[in-house]
Amino acid sequence: MTTIITRRKAMATGAVSGLTLLGGMTGLTGTALAQEAGPDTRAYVMGDENAPLHIIEYASLTCPHCANFHSDVFPQLRENYIDAGLAKFEFREVYFDRLGLWGGMLARCGGGMRYFGIIGLLMEHQADWTQVSSGEEAVTAMRLIGAQAGLTDAQMDECLQDAELAEALVAKYQEHTEEYPITGTPSFVINGEMNSNMGYNAFVEKLDGLL
Numbered sequence: 001m002t003t004i005i006t007r008r009k010a011m012a013t014g015a016v017s018g019l020t021l022l023g024g025m026t027g028l029t030g031t032a033l034a035q036e037a038g039p040d041t042r043a044y045v046m047g048d049e050n051a052p053l054h055i056i057e058y059a060s061l062t063c064p065h066c067a068n069f070h071s072d073v074f075p076q077l078r079e080n081y082i083d084a085g086l087a088k089f090e091f092r093e094v095y096f097d098r099l100g101l102w103g104g105m106l107a108r109c110g111g112g113m114r115y116f117g118i119i120g121l122l123m124e125h126q127a128d129w130t131q132v133s134s135g136e137e138a139v140t141a142m143r144l145i146g147a148q149a150g151l152t153d154a155q156m157d158e159c160l161q162d163a164e165l166a167e168a169l170v171a172k173y174q175e176h177t178e179e180y181p182i183t184g185t186p187s188f189v190i191n192g193e194m195n196s197n198m199g200y201n202a203f204v205e206k207l208d209g210l211l
Contacts, residue, residue, distance in 0.1 A: 039168035040108050043176070044115045046078075047088035053081065053207055056090040056189040058176070061103035061122050062130050063096075063185045065197055070123040073200045081207060091119060092176045093169070094185050099130055099138055102160065104169055106142050109151050109159040118149045 043056075055077070059066040081087040093104040107118040122129070122145060129141035139160070146156050159165060180189050188195045191210055198206075 039162070039165040040111075041165075041168045041172040043090050043092045043172075044112060045088055045090045046116055047082040048085045049088060051082075051086055051088040053087035053210060054090065054189075054191055055081075055087050055207075056092055056180070058092050058094050058180070058182050058185055058187040058189070060094045060096050060100045060185045061107075061119070062100045062126070063094075064126070065184075066186045067123045067126045069186050069197065070120060073203065076200050077203060080204075086211065087207065091116070093173060094177070094182070095170060095173050096185075098135070101166060101169060102139065102142060103129075105159050105162065105165055106146055106151075106156065108165070109146060109155045110149060114149055114151070118146065118151075121145045121149055 057069075059069075077087070077089070082089050093100070095101045095104065103122050107115050107122065110118060122142075125141075125145055129138050129145065132138045132141065142160075143153075143156055180187075180194055182194075184196065186197050188198070190206060195206065
C-alpha cells in the first residue's frame with residue numbers, strides 16, 4: 001500500500017509541478033472553488049442509464065490505437081448502439097504518462113457537458129500535443145484544444161494546476177485497473193467481460209449476441 005501511495009503521489013506531483021512551471025502563461029484563478037467542491041474523478045457515462053448493454057472503455061489519451069478507435073469505430077457505435085438506447089458507454093482514463101494525466105485534467109475543465117467533446121478533440125488532434133519536444137509545447141497545444149471547446153484561460157488554469165485533482169485522478173485510475181486489470185489500451189469491458197481492442201464488425205457480433 002505504501003508503494004502504491006508513493007507512486008501515486010510521485011506521478012501526480014511530477015505532473016502538476018510541470019504545469020506549475022507554466023503558470024505564468026495566464027495567471028491562476030478559481031483554485032479555492034475547485035478545492036471546496038472536491039476533485040471530479042468520476043468516469044463519465046454517455047447514453048441511457050437503463051440500456052441493456054454497458055460498454056466500459058479503458059483508454060489512454062496518448063495512445064494512438066485509442067485515437068484510431070475514436071475516429072474509426074466509436075462514431076458507428078454511438079449512432080447504432082448508444083444513441084439508439086441499446087448501450088451506455090463509460091470512459092475510464094488510463095495514465096501511462098504525465099501528458100495523458102494532463103489531458104484528463106483538461107477534459108474536466110468544462111464539466112460533464114463538455115467532457116466527451118474535449119475527449120474527442122484530444123483524440124482527434126492527439127499528434128498536435130503528444131508529438132512535441134517539451135511540456136510547455138504540449139500544454140500550449142492543449143490550451144488551443146480547450147479554447148476550441150469553449151474553455152476560458154481561467155478555467156484551464158484552475159483545473160490544470162490542481163494538485164489535489166491530479167492525485168485523485170491517479171488514485172481513481174489505480175482503483176479502476178484493480179477492478180478490471182488491463183494489459184493494453186484500448187480495452188473494453190462489455191457487460192462485465194473484458195475484451196481487447198477490436199474493429200466495428202467484432203463489436204457488432206459481440207453486442208448483438210448479448211441483446
